[in-house]
Amino acid sequence: MKLTVEQIHVELGHRPILHDVHLEAQAGDIVGLIGPNGSGKSTLLRTVYRSLRPHRGVVRVDGDDVWALSARSAARRTAAVLQDASGHPTGMSVAEIIALGRTPHHGLLGRDGADDHQAVESALDSCAIRHMAERDVTSLSGGERQRVLLARALAQQPRLLVLDELTNHLDIRARFELLELIRSTGITTLAVLHDLDLAARLCDHLVALHAGQVVAAGPVLDVLTPGLLREVFGVAATAERHADGIVRVTYAAQPLALEPIREAKVS
Numbered sequence: 001m002k003l004t005v006e007q008i009h010v011e012l013g014h015r016p017i018l019h020d021v022h023l024e025a026q027a028g029d030i031v032g033l034i035g036p037n038g039s040g041k042s043t044l045l046r047t048v049y050r051s052l053r054p055h056r057g058v059v060r061v062d063g064d065d066v067w068a069l070s071a072r073s074a075a076r077r078t079a080a081v082l083q084d085a086s087g088h089p090t091g092m093s094v095a096e097i098i099a100l101g102r103t104p105h106h107g108l109l110g111r112d113g114a115d116d117h118q119a120v121e122s123a124l125d126s127c128a129i130r131h132m133a134e135r136d137v138t139s140l141s142g143g144e145r146q147r148v149l150l151a152r153a154l155a156q157q158p159r160l161l162v163l164d165e166l167t168n169h170l171d172i173r174a175r176f177e178l179l180e181l182i183r184s185t186g187i188t189t190l191a192v193l194h195d196l197d198l199a200a201r202l203c204d205h206l207v208a209l210h211a212g213q214v215v216a217a218g219p220v221l222d223v224l225t226p227g228l229l230r231e232v233f234g235v236a237a238t239a240e241r242h243a244d245g246i247v248r249v250t251y252a253a254q255p256l257a258l259e260p261i262r263e264a265k266v267s
């Protein structure tokens with residue numbers, strides 16, 4: 001499944017938030033979206049999972065404009081796991097939450113069939129959460145809940161996964177495990193990540209946003225240059241591939257002076 005974001009422009013509150021943004025993810029690619037606070041990452045994700053219609057430009061999933069598809073049809077292709085994982089009502093079990101991922105696949109009667117059951121079982125296993133299937137979802141820790149939300153997204157059997165800071169609440173081992181899990185699914189993925197080391201570890205390509213514009217895109221080391229780290233993130237840092245094949249970012253002891261968050265340019 002290929003994702004193409006073609007020259008999108010978004011305004012919110014009469015202010016330009018995204019300007020002329022273009023990006024592509026080839027089938028099976030994991031693309032990391034990086035950028036400082038307020039640079040437009042979540043807004044861009046919202047246009048991709050069809051929660052926000054861009055003022056100009058097109059988002060294509062498998063070649064189709066997502067706004068030309070029905071909401072249900074778009075949801076069969078794209079699953080999103082978002083930052084705020086705390087809004088579930090008491091009384092729903094983990095298995096019931098995961099089963100909600102099957103909704104776009106249901107017919108008019110909305111009944112669960114064998115395929116739905118199988119998809120939920122498989123998501124429980126792949127996310128290693130079978131032991132908590134009957135727990136009330138509100139009783140889980142932040143990290144456990146994030147796993148459940150990923151399981152719900154996998155049960156949706158999407159062709160595109162959109163992840164907004166999925167690793168926020170996770171301890172370091174859980175982060176690595178979840179990243180491995182995402183890689184093992186082979187699903188085309190667009191992921192917002194603040195941790196640049198994790199982004200470098202997980203992603204095939206990075207796209208850097210700054211003030212609502214793409215300022216760099218490509219292989220990890222082509223994007224994480226000292227110049228970009230200084231100009232966009234305001235840190236003196238270098239990224240290098242180590243002997244074990246992993247790219248790591250080394251930060252200087254002294255941060256550069258804090259700069260105000262930049263806003264998108266008026267077109």
Ligand SMILES: Nc1ncnc2c1ncn2[C@@H]1O[C@H](COP(=O)(O)OP(=O)(O)OP(=O)(O)O)[C@@H](O)[C@H]1O
Nearest residue numbers: 012013015017035036037038039040041042043044
């Ligand atoms: N509904 C809205 N109305 C007006 N401005 C908005 C709205 N939603 C977001 N913005 C602004 O759009 C800009 C981009 O926000 P966005 O959440 O996309 O950034 P982000 O890169 O995901 O930030 P962070 O890393 O802090 O999560 C910010 O300046 C934000 O204040």
